[in-house]
Amino acid sequence: MFGLFTKKNKDFIASVNENSFEVKVIKGKTLLSSALDQGIDWPHRCKVGSCGSCKCKIISGKIKPQIDFAYVLDQEELDAGYVLACQSELKSDIEVEVIFKNKQE
Amino acid sequence: MKLYVNLRYLIVPISSLITLFGIFLGGIYAWIGVILFGIYTIIDTVTKDIHLRAETDDDGNSFGIKQFQYLVMYFMLPVFITLQLALAWRIFQYVDSSIIESAYFAGFAYESGINTTNLIGASLSAALWAGLGIIYGHELSHNKKEGFLVSRLIMALSGASHFTYAHVYNHHLDLGHQDDPATAPRGRNVYWHTWLSHIGQSKFSFDMEKKKLGKQNKSFLSFDNRWILGYVYSLPSIILFVWAGGLIGLLALAAVWVIANFLLEALNFMGHYGLIREEGKPVEHRHSWDNDSVFTSWFFIEIGRQCDHHVRGETYFWELDDVGGPNYGIGYFSLFVLTLVPPLFRSYVKKHLDNWDQNYATDAEKVIAKQFENKNLIAQVAS
Numbered sequence A: 001m002f003g004l005f006t007k008k009n010k011d012f013i014a015s016v017n018e019n020s021f022e023v024k025v026i027k028g029k030t031l032l033s034s035a036l037d038q039g040i041d042w043p044h045r046c047k048v049g050s051c052g053s054c055k056c057k058i059i060s061g062k063i064k065p066q067i068d069f070a071y072v073l074d075q076e077e078l079d080a081g082y083v084l085a086c087q088s089e090l091k092s093d094i095e096v097e098v099i100f101k102n103k104q105e
Numbered sequence B: 001m002k003l004y005v006n007l008r009y010l011i012v013p014i015s016s017l018i019t020l021f022g023i024f025l026g027g028i029y030a031w032i033g034v035i036l037f038g039i040y041t042i043i044d045t046v047t048k049d050i051h052l053r054a055e056t057d058d059d060g061n062s063f064g065i066k067q068f069q070y071l072v073m074y075f076m077l078p079v080f081i082t083l084q085l086a087l088a089w090r091i092f093q094y095v096d097s098s099i100i101e102s103a104y105f106a107g108f109a110y111e112s113g114i115n116t117t118n119l120i121g122a123s124l125s126a127a128l129w130a131g132l133g134i135i136y137g138h139e140l141s142h143n144k145k146e147g148f149l150v151s152r153l154i155m156a157l158s159g160a161s162h163f164t165y166a167h168v169y170n171h172h173l174d175l176g177h178q179d180d181p182a183t184a185p186r187g188r189n190v191y192w193h194t195w196l197s198h199i200g201q202s203k204f205s206f207d208m209e210k211k212k213l214g215k216q217n218k219s220f221l222s223f224d225n226r227w228i229l230g231y232v233y234s235l236p237s238i239i240l241f242v243w244a245g246g247l248i249g250l251l252a253l254a255a256v257w258v259i260a261n262f263l264l265e266a267l268n269f270m271g272h273y274g275l276i277r278e279e280g281k282p283v284e285h286r287h288s289w290d291n292d293s294v295f296t297s298w299f300f301i302e303i304g305r306q307c308d309h310h311v312r313g314e315t316y317f318w319e320l321d322d323v324g325g326p327n328y329g330i331g332y333f334s335l336f337v338l339t340l341v342p343p344l345f346r347s348y349v350k351k352h353l354d355n356w357d358q359n360y361a362t363d364a365e366k367v368i369a370k371q372f373e374n375k376n377l378i379a380q381v382a383s
């Protein structure tokens, strides 16, 4: 009920910008918080799904959205596979593209 | 330690159940919710100087147990529903002119029927504790999935389901700026703020749905319209109270909603009064007031740690900490009493605002603060 007692503990990997680097996303954590925990300067501002700064494009794989992205992203962006990293958990390993302000090592 | 950290947040659930039981018992016990509120105001004032940090283990992990805290928050939805049912039952007895006499239910002696005075007590008790549902509605608004819906339903019991969307998409984004109806500018009082903030947030939610549905080529009058849906969630309460007491029922529900929304907006008022953020600049710790004296922290499940919350909006309440932001130095109960008397509140808050201007504000924020000061001076001279 409500996922409260779910025991499954599966971590997934997000491969970022044509495998420039990887982010390990543990169950229950979002892509953004995992990236930030790993010291990656992923663009963000509000962390609650309202500003759109953390948006990224899913190339392959599945995510679990925590909110309806339609309030922040345009239909074209949604059709193109854009999501909000701060409101996305992973359902599989993914490939993702994101534009960094400062180039990541 | 783990047990203590988790159990200390049970003050509201236990008090809500006591309030519910009081309305069930009837007679003078119907006032118990009001009396508890008074007692807690005293405790909060007496313990105002005790401030605790968030407790963690040696690895920095919080002692909070997510499953337990979520279970409690979800459990509060049926508690708040039962509170409304109990009040509706009492209204039904009142309108029906039921004889006031002792009766028994499952071994408990209670007073069947209710007089006007005690019905007022029951209504105030239900309103105050239903209003405190905001603390769960707020926390769950940030933890999406099922929690978001539970938040909407809890808020709908106070006719404020729009809050869940407006809080996340408006307040967290526009905090400290005139685009945020929930931030009270300097000089505004809590009564005026309640209406402006409530209507402003509902309008924001209305506009947001309109824009979203427009982008999706859907009609505004659609089942996908969550602004409308929010009010639909409130319909069962209206039907219940009209059925229970006709006009009197409706008046009682109106009183519950007004008081509950007043509490909600008073929290917004106290959390950000007079603080300023330049448009487009990031939200930082200085854009909120902390209220983290011990009783406030436990009672309001750390909602008073606004400085940390607004920078780490995704963080569970039991993980929030003191981040050295602006702090009123007293708890919400004590400050709430001051807000009820606007001149008293303004004189109390002046030294804190002066301190904010001097020690926290950026140069650009100081300029905006000065503009507010001049505007308020002109308004005072004009009146």
Ligand code: FES
Pocket (backbone or CB within 6 Å): A043, A044, A045, A046, A047, A048, A049, A050, A051, A052, A053, A054, A055, A084, A085, A086, A087
């Ligand atoms: S950080 Fe603002 S939408 Fe993700």
